[in-house]
Amino acid sequence: MEKRLGTLSIFIENENVSSKVNEILHEFRKIVISRMGTPYREKQVAVIVVILNGTTDEIGALSGKLGNIKGISVKSAISKIK
Template sequence: MSTNQLEQHDMRRSGVVGISISDAVGMTTKITEILESSHGIIKNVTMFPASKERVMAVIIRATTDELGALTGRLGMVPGVRVKSVLF
């Protein structure tokens, strides 16, 4: 690892990204593609079916920049709401 990569690795924190999907049938594939492109920071993904929407909990280990990039892409998907927290 380069010095810059080591510094970024040290700045990573654990967190959770909550995703609410109102059009689960049409958007699940797009969300899966986005999550797969960020596989380096994702530790676990759990989906909870709800009555009118689906809710996903994504456990991550990321920097604030990595988290912002992921949530920004997810938030642009129609019918998707995203909330996140780093510890």
């Protein structure tokens, strides 16, 4: 299966789940190119943006695992770039 360039936007509304998010990102570290996280204290949310290079199945699996965590919103985008 072909690899694609993709992104994940992760919104953490419950800081108690941050360690679980980091655990899952570490599990998928082979497809992670870059990651940036910023706390937005005014809104009591943390935002993490991750750039990925993986198959659509890998990116979907990562997005799905993160999306199953209560207190988190995840949005993914996959480019046509191979």
